[in-house]
Structures are given as structure tokens and as C-alpha cells.
Amino acid sequence: MTTNRRDVLALAGITMAALGGCTMTDTDDTDSEPSPEPSGGDAPIDGQLLSADVDRAAPAVSDDALEALVDGVNTFSLALLGELADDEETNHFASPYSVSLALAMAWAGARGETETAMADTLAFPHDQQQLHETFNALSQSLEEDTPADGDDEDEDATEFTLRIANAIWGQADYPFGDAFLETLARNYGAGLRTLDFEAAPEPARAEINDWVAEETEDKIEELLPEGSVHGDTKLVLTNAIYFLANWANQFDEDETEDGPFTALDGSESTVPMMHQHLRTRYAAVDGHQVLELPYEGDATMVVFLPAAGEFEAFRDSLDVDRLDELLEATADASGDLALPRFEFESSFSVRDALAALGMEVAFTNQADFTGMLESDESAPSLMIEDVYHDAYVAVDEEGTEAAAATGVTMVPTSAPAETFDVTVDRPFLFAIRDDETGSLLFLGQVVDAGEAQ
Known part of the structure; x- marks a missing residue:
């Protein structure tokens, strides 16, 4: 390449x-x-x-x-x-x-x-x-x-x-x-x-x-x-x-109108959708759509629209080779685009x-x-x-x-702290102690945790 x-x-x-x-x-x-x-x-x-x-x-x-x-x-x-x-x-x-x-x-x-x-x-x-x-x-x-x-x-x-x-x-x-x-x-x-x-x-x-x-x-x-x-x-x-x-071909604000958007969980909301008829690079691969939106200057937004119900599978399969494959599949085309403003x-x-x-x-x-x-x-x-x-x-x-x-x-970095593994699964004592004076405020024992539930 x-x-x-x-x-x-x-x-x-x-x-x-x-x-x-x-x-x-x-x-x-x-x-x-x-x-x-x-x-x-x-x-x-x-x-x-x-x-x-x-x-x-x-x-x-x-x-x-x-x-x-x-x-x-x-x-x-x-x-x-x-x-x-x-x-x-x-x-x-x-x-x-x-x-x-x-x-x-x-x-x-x-x-x-x-x-x-x-x-x-x-x-x-x-x-x-x-x-x-x-x-x-x-x-x-x-x-x-x-x-x-x-x-x-x-x-x-x-x-x-x-x-x-x-x-x-x-x-x-x-x-x-x-x-x-x-x-x-x-x-x-x-x-x-x-x-x-x-x-x-x-x-x-x-x-x-x-x-x-x-x-x-x-x-x-x-x-x-x-x-x-x-x-x-x-x-x-x-x-x-x-x-x-700026987009190389800007959307007409007068063409923006509310439209439905279905979220990943299936819920639907109404969002402002921008509309444009344009000529650009586009591909449809295995039901997935890829479209380029060039900016003024040397940059482009690429929009990937996975096939309905396949968002997670598409995202998880996207690696460098797949990315190259999708981009190389695009060709000159013209059509209508509706894109949410966000x-x-x-x-x-x-x-x-x-x-x-x-x-x-x-x-x-x-x-x-x-x-x-x-x-x-x-x-x-x-x-x-x-x-x-x-x-x-x-x-x-x-x-x-x-x-x-x-x-x-x-x-x-610091010296590694000493590690331990303590499982309190037998009778034990416990105390509640004042930190400043060292006074034992409470003291107790648990000999049967089952009875203490």
C-alpha cells in the first residue's frame, strides 16, 4: 500500500x-x-x-x-x-x-x-x-x-x-x-x-x-x-x-429536520437530522455502509453504518486489515445522506x-x-x-x-508492601481503639459467627 x-x-x-x-x-x-x-x-x-x-x-x-x-x-x-x-x-x-x-x-x-x-x-x-x-x-x-x-x-x-x-x-x-x-x-x-x-x-x-x-x-x-x-x-x-x-460541501441548515434514531437498546428518540445530496466515495460491504465526508483541507470523516442488528459484531471485527478492506472498497458515487447533528x-x-x-x-x-x-x-x-x-x-x-x-x-516506585492472606473462619477477638490515645473503647470476641447473624 x-x-x-x-x-x-x-x-x-x-x-x-x-x-x-x-x-x-x-x-x-x-x-x-x-x-x-x-x-x-x-x-x-x-x-x-x-x-x-x-x-x-x-x-x-x-x-x-x-x-x-x-x-x-x-x-x-x-x-x-x-x-x-x-x-x-x-x-x-x-x-x-x-x-x-x-x-x-x-x-x-x-x-x-x-x-x-x-x-x-x-x-x-x-x-x-x-x-x-x-x-x-x-x-x-x-x-x-x-x-x-x-x-x-x-x-x-x-x-x-x-x-x-x-x-x-x-x-x-x-x-x-x-x-x-x-x-x-x-x-x-x-x-x-x-x-x-x-x-x-x-x-x-x-x-x-x-x-x-x-x-x-x-x-x-x-x-x-x-x-x-x-x-x-x-x-x-x-x-x-x-x-x-468546515465540510467541503456543507449541509443546508434549512434542510435539517427532526427524525427518528434507534439506540442500541432498541429505544427510539427524535434528533435533528441533517440532509444533503452529495457525490463522494461510498461502499456497501456485506450489508455495512461506508461513506466519506471530506473537509475543507486535507482531512475526511468516514462514517461506518453497520447492518441493522450487527453493530457489536461489526465493531468487534474491525481491525487494521478490515479497515483497509472497507476503505479500499469505496468508489465514486452519488446519493442522499441523512446524518444526525450531535x-x-x-x-x-x-x-x-x-x-x-x-x-x-x-x-x-x-x-x-x-x-x-x-x-x-x-x-x-x-x-x-x-x-x-x-x-x-x-x-x-x-x-x-x-x-x-x-x-x-x-x-x-516504592518497596513492595508485605502481602498476606487472612481468612477469619474461626473464633476471634476484636477491639475498637482510639487512635490518638490508644484507649480501647470497645472489646469483644466472636466464637460463633453463625449466631451473630
């Missing part, structure tokens, strides 16, 4: 409406001048940008390497969809591309079993150096078609924005390694912003959330929920994506889904992220505490607005 610019955009983000992925351009988040001191020591706090003294690289990667990464992102995207869609009666929207990109930054510091498990789960096709260089090349490829401010003669008719921003937020005195910082600065445009999580976790959380809100045009206002950042937090890796595009937001932790897909070790004390630290430091290694994701989508007669953000929070 030959990968062209349009394929990269379609494949890297999967399909925004049906599967929840979205592709954006990359923004080098280095507005402030970087300090020559990359980490540690008397590093400033309160979000001041620190970075290795490097510029964003412009790597030359092969088409094969780029295609392999796109296929890997797609493989992970479809696997993640299956894990997130367990609640079959709930609408879902996510950007697996954002999750993959944020975790790629964490993977830069992973070693040993952790590195292997994350690569397998995320379907990373390359080694450390090539993976980061290829993500960088993909981001810059997506950036090429985003018009600069003032380039559009008719901004309303050709509105098209793709934007990606990455940032890393670290405890001011933690010994992050220069090599790790350089990798993220060179390939993701992500400089280290130092915060004092230990003394002021809530202001730190607010600052990160404010950054995400700004990068997503206030569509994602609280990526990190209350309690997600605390005194033990040492590192937060963030990715934010924003997408705004808008909603999804917010959730991806931790359990990622663990179920195979990278559980990254969330345990056995995690190995020593590649993030200076090799001569005795600070404990880090583990991923959680991966937060928030996504917003609005589809109307003019086009689509979508935003997503991912936050990876990391804390130090």
Missing part, C-alpha cells in the same frame, strides 16, 4: 465520528526562552520552561517507516476502542492518537520489561530512536497543510485548523536526565516546565489544566480531575489536540484499558523508567500512576470541531 498525504491523515487519526480518533498538526510549545539548566538544582518553579538546549529536529524518515507507524497507531486505536466500548449503551469519543503520542513520550524513558510491554501494547514498530523521529516526521507532515494566519482569503469558507501541543511538567528538584529531555525537546517540541507538586499540588494541577484549556480552545477545561495531582507526583506528560474544519464530551481514565491490553507493569512498582533520570542519581525510579483522557466533538451543518487531551501522571 502506497502511503500518500491523504492516507496519512485518514489513517493516523482513524475515523473521527465513528471511532473517535483525530489527527492534528504539531505545535512547538516553546514560546518561552529555555533555560540553559535542563533540570534539577535550583531550577525555577511555577511553570517556567526548561529544556535541553536543542531545536526541534526535522528528521528524514522513509515512507516505509512512516507507514509502519501509522499502521501501529491504527492497530492500537482499534484495540483501545474495544476496551473502551465495554459499556455498549454509552457514546464514546476519544483520540487514541493523543494517547499514543503522550505515552510515546513516557516510553522514551522506559527500559527493560516496561519498555517491551509498552511497545507491544501501543504497537510501536520501531526502536527508541526511530520511533520518536518518525512520530516527529508524522507531526510535521500533518502540519504542512495547515494555513498560516491570514492565508485564507475567505476564512469562513475554508476554516481548517489542526493543532497538536505537547508539554512535560516535572518536580523542580527531581533529577530528570538530559538525554530524556533532549529526546522530548527534539522530537515532540516539549520543554520541561517545572512545578512544585510537593508544596502546591492544586496550583500545579490548575496550571496544567489551564494549559490544556488554552491549547484546546477551552473545549477541555479539566483534563486532570481533583486528586489526580498530589505531593508524590513527580512528572506529568501532556498532549493536547484541537481540530476545526455534540458530546467523554472523560475517563485509560489506565485499566491499557493494563488489560498488556502494559500493566508500567503501573506497578516493577515499572522501569530509569531512562528518564540521571544515571548517577539515587532518586527512585518512576511508575505511571494514571492516564487521563478527555475528548469533545461537535458535528453540525458547517463542519466539525473536536478536541482531545491526554495526561500521564507519574510517581516514584
Whole structure:
């Protein structure tokens, strides 16, 4: 399969409406001048940008390497969809591309079993150096078609924005390694912003959330929920994506009218249905319908309408090969389309889904992220505490607005706690004790639990 610019955009983000992925351009988040001191020591706090003294690289990667990464992102995207869609009666929207990109930054510091498990789960096709260089090349490829401010003669008719921003937020005195910082600065445009999580976790959380809100045009206002950042937090890796595009052929608002929609559980509701007669790429395969809706700019929404009664089976069978088969089956056609207007937001932790897909070790004390630290430091290694994701989508007669953000929070590993197995299946004593004074307030025994029911 030959990968062209349009394929990269379609494949890297999967399909925004049906599967929840979205592709954006990359923004080098280095507005402030970087300090020559990359980490540690008397590093400033309160979000001041620190970075290795490097510029964003412009790597030359092969088409094969780029295609392999796109296929890997797609493989992970479809696997993640299956894990997130367990609640079959709930609408879902996510950007697996954002999750993959944020975790790629964490993977830069992973070693040993952790590195292997994350690569397998995320379907990373390359080694450390090539993976980061290829993500960088993909981001810059997506950036090429985003018009600069003032380039559009008719901004309303050709509105098209793709934007990606990455940032890393670290405890001011933690010994992050220069090599790790350089990798993220060179390939993701992500400089280290130092915060004092230990003394002021809530202001730190607010600052990160404010950054995400700004990068997503206030569509994602609280990526990190209350309690997600605390005194033990040492590192937060963030990715934010924003997408705004008009349809190449917009729907006439006067043609929108209420119509029935039957939910998965069989219940019926009335929703605003947009109508349009259009010429586009379309296919009917085994009773399933596939239709492309191009945007102004280099992006397309692909709508998959499974045959009646076969939604779950279709979704569960959708892998990269099946996706390629369906897309390749589309051909030029004309016809009538009725599409519901919709808008909603999804917010959730991806931790359990990622663990179920195979990278559980990254969330345990056995995690190995020593590649993030200076090799001569005795600070404990880090583990991923959680991966937060928030996504917003609005589809109307003019086009689509979508935003997503991912936050990876990391804390130090600790010595494994002693384990036990206690089954209270024979007579026992119990006490109720005041913690401050040690006074026994109540004391009792149970010699026959059956009589105590």
C-alpha cells in the first residue's frame, strides 16, 4: 500500500465520528526562552520552561517507516476502542492518537520489561530512536497543510485548523536526565516546565489544566480531575489536540429536520437530522455502509453504518486489515445522506484499558523508567500512576470541531508492601481503639459467627 498525504491523515487519526480518533498538526510549545539548566538544582518553579538546549529536529524518515507507524497507531486505536466500548449503551469519543503520542513520550524513558510491554501494547514498530523521529516526521507532515494566519482569503469558507501541543511538567528538584529531555525537546517540541507538586499540588494541577484549556480552545477545561495531582507526583506528560474544519460541501441548515434514531437498546428518540445530496466515495460491504465526508483541507470523516442488528459484531471485527478492506472498497458515487447533528464530551481514565491490553507493569512498582533520570542519581525510579483522557466533538451543518487531551501522571516506585492472606473462619477477638490515645473503647470476641447473624 502506497502511503500518500491523504492516507496519512485518514489513517493516523482513524475515523473521527465513528471511532473517535483525530489527527492534528504539531505545535512547538516553546514560546518561552529555555533555560540553559535542563533540570534539577535550583531550577525555577511555577511553570517556567526548561529544556535541553536543542531545536526541534526535522528528521528524514522513509515512507516505509512512516507507514509502519501509522499502521501501529491504527492497530492500537482499534484495540483501545474495544476496551473502551465495554459499556455498549454509552457514546464514546476519544483520540487514541493523543494517547499514543503522550505515552510515546513516557516510553522514551522506559527500559527493560516496561519498555517491551509498552511497545507491544501501543504497537510501536520501531526502536527508541526511530520511533520518536518518525512520530516527529508524522507531526510535521500533518502540519504542512495547515494555513498560516491570514492565508485564507475567505476564512469562513475554508476554516481548517489542526493543532497538536505537547508539554512535560516535572518536580523542580527531581533529577530528570538530559538525554530524556533532549529526546522530548527534539522530537515532540516539549520543554520541561517545572512545578512544585510537593508544596502546591492544586496550583500545579490548575496550571496544567489551564494549559490544556488554552491549547484546546477551552473545549477541555479539566483534563486532570481533583486528586489526580498530589505531593508524590513527580512528572506529568501532556498532549493536547484541537481540530476545526468546515465540510467541503456543507449541509443546508434549512434542510435539517427532526427524525427518528434507534439506540442500541432498541429505544427510539427524535434528533435533528441533517440532509444533503452529495457525490463522494461510498461502499456497501456485506450489508455495512461506508461513506466519506471530506473537509475543507486535507482531512475526511468516514462514517461506518453497520447492518441493522450487527453493530457489536461489526465493531468487534474491525481491525487494521478490515479497515483497509472497507476503505479500499469505496468508489465514486452519488446519493442522499441523512446524518444526525450531535455534540458530546467523554472523560475517563485509560489506565485499566491499557493494563488489560498488556502494559500493566508500567503501573506497578516493577515499572522501569530509569531512562528518564540521571544515571548517577539515587532518586527512585518512576511508575505511571494514571492516564487521563478527555475528548469533545461537535458535528453540525458547517463542519466539525473536536478536541482531545491526554495526561500521564507519574510517581516514584516504592518497596513492595508485605502481602498476606487472612481468612477469619474461626473464633476471634476484636477491639475498637482510639487512635490518638490508644484507649480501647470497645472489646469483644466472636466464637460463633453463625449466631451473630
